[in-house]
Amino acid sequence: MPGTKVKAENVQRDFELQAAAALALTVAYRGDNFSGFARQDGRVTIQGELEEALATVLRRPVLIQGAGRTDAGVHALGQVVSCGVSEAELQQQNFAGLQTALNALLPAGIVIKGIEAKEPNFSARFSAQAREYRYRLYPSPTPPLFLAPYVWWVPPVGLESVAALKSAARLFEGEQDFKSFCVAKTADRLAAQGLSTHRNLLHVHVFGAQHLGEQCLIIQVIGNAFLHSMVRIMVGSLVEVLLGRRAPEWISAALAACQRQSAGPTAPAQGLTLWRVRY
Numbered sequence: 001m002p003g004t005k006v007k008a009e010n011v012q013r014d015f016e017l018q019a020a021a022a023l024a025l026t027v028a029y030r031g032d033n034f035s036g037f038a039r040q041d042g043r044v045t046i047q048g049e050l051e052e053a054l055a056t057v058l059r060r061p062v063l064i065q066g067a068g069r070t071d072a073g074v075h076a077l078g079q080v081v082s083c084g085v086s087e088a089e090l091q092q093q094n095f096a097g098l099q100t101a102l103n104a105l106l107p108a109g110i111v112i113k114g115i116e117a118k119e120p121n122f123s124a125r126f127s128a129q130a131r132e133y134r135y136r137l138y139p140s141p142t143p144p145l146f147l148a149p150y151v152w153w154v155p156p157v158g159l160e161s162v163a164a165l166k167s168a169a170r171l172f173e174g175e176q177d178f179k180s181f182c183v184a185k186t187a188d189r190l191a192a193q194g195l196s197t198h199r200n201l202l203h204v205h206v207f208g209a210q211h212l213g214e215q216c217l218i219i220q221v222i223g224n225a226f227l228h229s230m231v232r233i234m235v236g237s238l239v240e241v242l243l244g245r246r247a248p249e250w251i252s253a254a255l256a257a258c259q260r261q262s263a264g265p266t267a268p269a270q271g272l273t274l275w276r277v278r279y
Helices: 002-017 046-058 087-092 095-105 159-170 184-192 230-242 250-257
Strands: 021-029 075-085 110-118 130-139 152-154 174-177 198-211 214-223 272-278
Touching (some): 046 075, 046 095, 046 110, 075 110, 130 230, 159 230, 214 230, 230 272
Antiparallel strands (some): 021 075, 130 214, 130 272, 174 198, 198 214
16 A cells, blocks of 8 residues: 555654664675666565565565666676664674575575675765776677676677777766766756756776676776766767767767767666675
8 A cells, every 4th residue: 555655664764863873785686687776666676675675684664775776687796775773673683694684585686795884874875985887898790608698799899999989988087967878858857856967977997808708898987976877878879989880079079969869879788787886
């Protein structure tokens, strides 16, 4: 019942205001079996599964905050979520035991990697200083075997194309308006609320890496915060440069346009991983 849900959320918010500490859980997950991170009625989500497991162990309603709201199909290696706990709960819980219990309750594809106690005002979302995402491209004439669920398979490219990709990637660095690299409806909603689409990217780097014998190109993006599908639209635009369809300087023009249609396509979700969050 909707009223019951609202009541539970209000009780939990009141609890958070009186919490003695916050729990910070580092979570890894495969995104392909979930409808994204954020809780959605009638859908299986990372947040929903985590809150259900925590509620079972703590024997009360639990609401969590996540450092990033990953889209459906996006993976995480170092997502961080937080929730408040009372002094009694803090004293009663053995973190190793809590981790084991939660992992036993969670479905396949979600793993708690670690648990820490933080100050009561700690928030996985608002206390974060930087978030790091990595996107795997697989440039090859043949499809990936082991890495198929974690890469975007693109045509093979030469060294000059990779150099152009690296040059284009650097144009994203710094504080800029990323409205062109945000889902249009979300950008419009932010504008209606008087919220900015400016973000500060500290580092956008391209490098090669081999996983399970399959050679990838990794696009590493580190920033203070991100817009809806921002990294995936950035990668889709960078692949336009990699494949020779656009010149590197087109990225600057797309940024200046502040219109979604001026940027490239949205890259497939499975190539993206929320790598780590820095506090």
